[in-house]
Amino acid sequence: MSDNNFTRRSVMQTGVVAGAGLTMPTILSAGSHDGFANAPTGSSVTLGFNVPQSGYYADEGADELRAYKLAVEHLNGEGDGGMLQTFSSKALDGTGILGKKVEYVTGDTQSKPDAARASARSMIEKDGAIMITGGSSSGVAISVQALCQEVGIIFMASLTHSNDITGKDKKANGFRHFFNSYMIGAALAPVLADRYGSDRKAYHLTADYDWDYTTEEAVRNSTEALGWETVAAVKTPLSQTDFSSYVAPVLNSGADVLVLNQYGDNMVRSLTSAVEFGLRTAQANGKDFEIVVPLFSRLMAKVAGKKINGIFGATGWHWSLENMAGSLYAGTNAFVKSFGEKYGFPPSQAAHTCYCQTLLYADAVQRGGSFNPCSVVEALEGFQFDGMGSGPTLYRAEDHQCIKDVLVVRGKENPQNDFDLLELVDIMPAEAVTFDPAIFGGELGSCNPGA
Numbered sequence: 001m002s003d004n005n006f007t008r009r010s011v012m013q014t015g016v017v018a019g020a021g022l023t024m025p026t027i028l029s030a031g032s033h034d035g036f037a038n039a040p041t042g043s044s045v046t047l048g049f050n051v052p053q054s055g056y057y058a059d060e061g062a063d064e065l066r067a068y069k070l071a072v073e074h075l076n077g078e079g080d081g082g083m084l085q086t087f088s089s090k091a092l093d094g095t096g097i098l099g100k101k102v103e104y105v106t107g108d109t110q111s112k113p114d115a116a117r118a119s120a121r122s123m124i125e126k127d128g129a130i131m132i133t134g135g136s137s138s139g140v141a142i143s144v145q146a147l148c149q150e151v152g153i154i155f156m157a158s159l160t161h162s163n164d165i166t167g168k169d170k171k172a173n174g175f176r177h178f179f180n181s182y183m184i185g186a187a188l189a190p191v192l193a194d195r196y197g198s199d200r201k202a203y204h205l206t207a208d209y210d211w212d213y214t215t216e217e218a219v220r221n222s223t224e225a226l227g228w229e230t231v232a233a234v235k236t237p238l239s240q241t242d243f244s245s246y247v248a249p250v251l252n253s254g255a256d257v258l259v260l261n262q263y264g265d266n267m268v269r270s271l272t273s274a275v276e277f278g279l280r281t282a283q284a285n286g287k288d289f290e291i292v293v294p295l296f297s298r299l300m301a302k303v304a305g306k307k308i309n310g311i312f313g314a315t316g317w318h319w320s321l322e323n324m325a326g327s328l329y330a331g332t333n334a335f336v337k338s339f340g341e342k343y344g345f346p347p348s349q350a351a352h353t354c355y356c357q358t359l360l361y362a363d364a365v366q367r368g369g370s371f372n373p374c375s376v377v378e379a380l381e382g383f384q385f386d387g388m389g390s391g392p393t394l395y396r397a398e399d400h401q402c403i404k405d406v407l408v409v410r411g412k413e414n415p416q417n418d419f420d421l422l423e424l425v426d427i428m429p430a431e432a433v434t435f436d437p438a439i440f441g442g443e444l445g446s447c448n449p450g451a
Contacts, residue, residue, distance in 0.1 A: 036372040037152040037450025038128045045100040045371065047072070047358070048107065048129030050120050050144060051158075055111035056238075056264050057136035059299045060159055060350040064134060065106065066343055067351035071358035074338070075102045082338040083359060086331040086387035091366040098365060109135055113143035120144045124153055130371050131156060133357050136264075136350060138162035138211040145174040152450015154373045156357040159350045161295060162211040163218070166401035167440025172447045173373055175380055175400045177360065178353045181211065182435050184294050184314045185218030187406035187428035189226055192312060196257065196290055198227030203255035205246055205270055207262050208235045215294050216261045231255040240266065243273040251277070256284040259292045267293055268303045275307045296409055298348050301421040308411030308421065315407050316353060317390055318422060319346035331389040346419050356388050360395075374447040392430070399437040399444065403430050 040046070049068045052061035074082045077094030084092050096102050105127040107119030116135065123129040132148055133156035135141045141160035148155035149171040157165055157176040161184070166176050192200075202223060206216040220230050231253050236246050247270065250258055258279060262270050274280070274291055282289040293300075296313035321332040335355060339347040347355075364379035365371050381397035393404040408426040415421050 035449065035451040036374075038124065038130045039451075040100055040128075040130060040371060043100060044103045045097055046127055046129050047102060047104045047361075048120065048123035048127065048132040048134075049104055049354075050107040050109055050116060050123065050132055050134035051354075052111045052136050052140075053106075053108040055109075056266075057111050057159075059303075060136040060264070060297070060348070061109075061134075063299065063348045063351040064136070064158060064354045067339070067347060067355040068104065068133070068358060070339060070342060071355045072102045072104055075358070075362055079342070080334075080338055083331045083334050083355070083388055086334050087359060087363070088386040089363050089367065091363050092359065097362045098369070098371070102362070105129060107134075109137065109140045109144075111137045111140060113137075113139045116140040117143045117147050120147055121151075124148075124151055129153070131361050133354065133361070134158050135160050138165060139209065141165050141176075142169045142210070145169070145171050149173045149445070149448055152373055152448040154361060154376050156361050158354045158357055160211070161215065163214040163440050164210060164442075166399040166437070168442040170399050170442045170444050172377060172400075172445045175357075175360075175395065175402075177357050177402045178316050179314075179404065179406050179433070180401060181214035181218040182440075183218075183406050183433040184215060185220075185222035186433040186435070187408055188219065188292070188294060188312065188314050189222035190428075191408045191426055192223060192292065193226040193228075195312070197287075200228045200257050200287075200290075201231045201255045201285065202228055202257045202259050203231050203250050203253050204233040204259045204261055205243070205250075206233060206235055207238050207240075207266050209238050211263070212261045216259075219259055219261070219292075219294050228257075236262070236266070236270070238266070241269060243270040244277070246270070247273040247277050247279070250274070250279065251282060251284065251289075254285070256287045257290045257292060259294065261294060263295060263297075264300060265303075267300055271304055271307050271311075280307075296422060297350065298346075298419065298421055299350070301411060302418050304411075309413050310411055312408065312410045312425070315349050315409050315422065317349045318407055318409060318424060319348075319419070320422075320424060321389060329389055329391055331387045335389055352389060356390075359388070360385075372449055374449050377447045391427075394430070396437065399440075399442075401437070403434055405429050406433050 051064045109116035136159045155174040293313040321329040368375035368379040409422040
């Protein structure tokens with residue numbers, strides 16, 4: 001693989017399905033969608049933004065709220081319109097949703113499923129929220145998605161990665177824009193094999209948590225299929241703060257790669273321990289020892305600092321796609337400009353997926369002509385779109401999972417500032433990471449309108 005970026009995307013330009021074009025916006029009949037939970041009766045409609053404002057992922061939660069507020073401004077015709085200008089569907093026109101002004105309420109998930117479910121229920125029952133979106137935790141997403149299915153509210157998952165959200169725990173009322181663990185493994189493994197060789201021995205440190213389990217499985221399966229061997233896979237408590245006892249055995253294990261299936265503070269702390277134990281400069285099996293972080297975020301990289309330099313991982317979106325003028329990633333320029341002018345710095349991948357989910361929900365309501373969840377489900381299932389910063393994208397009907405490109409990145413050796421921390425190495429097109437939804441089980445069930 002060449003360091004001339006985007007090799008795979010330049011070879012396979014079709015994105016969602018080879019040879020397929022984007023579907024035209026569907027105009028659905030609202031006549032059969034009468035009677036549903038929290039039907040708005042006045043001149044406004046309320047959305048519920050349920051994010052981690054405290055706990056492990058509070059930094060991501062802060063950026064999510066910034067993006068949600070920006071999306072509301074654009075839906076109401078304020079600001080420069082952002083990605084409303086580039087979105088392939090032209091149903092939204094800056095006059096709210098179906099002519100109703102968009103308002104919002106917020107909740108704190110605390111990155112805890114019970115707290116997240118309680119805050120979502122409060123927004124639904126007390127504030128009349130017609131849609132719930134947010135989260136930076138798979139456990140939170142599973143819990144809130146189940147609640148929304150029970151009470152008849154649409155859930156638009158944000159930063160959540162476990163296969164289970166659109167797998168064994170999928171629900172008809174739930175939709176996910178972000179890529180899952182399987183797609184991380186499928187995108188990352190070919191790059192790792194190209195750069196580090198196919199005869200590697202991996203040691204996995206995995207947080208004792210749903211997303212981390214499925215990510216370990218995905219990376220193991222994908223790398224083993226290309227010749228890697230898994231030497232050990234060790235679980236670490238989610239509440240762990242000192243990883244020295246977990247990192248100490250790695251160099252004597254026979255491994256020459258450490259895979260950190262960790263996120264947020266856990267990733268930073270485990271990586272710090274690995275650096276302190278000399279793994280970044282060590283050799284094993286006659287090779288330079290390597291460290292891999294399957295899921296990166298710019299917010300994590302900022303905290304990790306120079307320790308992240310040269311380390312490979314995957315990400316769902318990155319603001320530097322704005323440099324790809326005239327590319328398949330139209331929309332990134334508009335979003336980065338809007339977000340940057342409002343907040344003074346570029347958005348994170350967490351912000352991007354939250355902004356997109358808000359617009360995608362509003363667009364589905366607008367195209368369907370109804371806030372009824374069943375109309376929204378009809379409008380989103382099988383919907384193909386572009387212009388939202390991730391290339392051609394499909395909201396797959398079978399599991400409500402977005403199928404789109406995945407970016408492979410690495411920590412930048414000489415960053416220019418605190419936001420220039422990751423560099424794009426490759427773009428794995430959607431068809432290279434697509435999977436059969438049946439492999440993860442679960443039953444989607446039927447839409448619940450809640451009335």
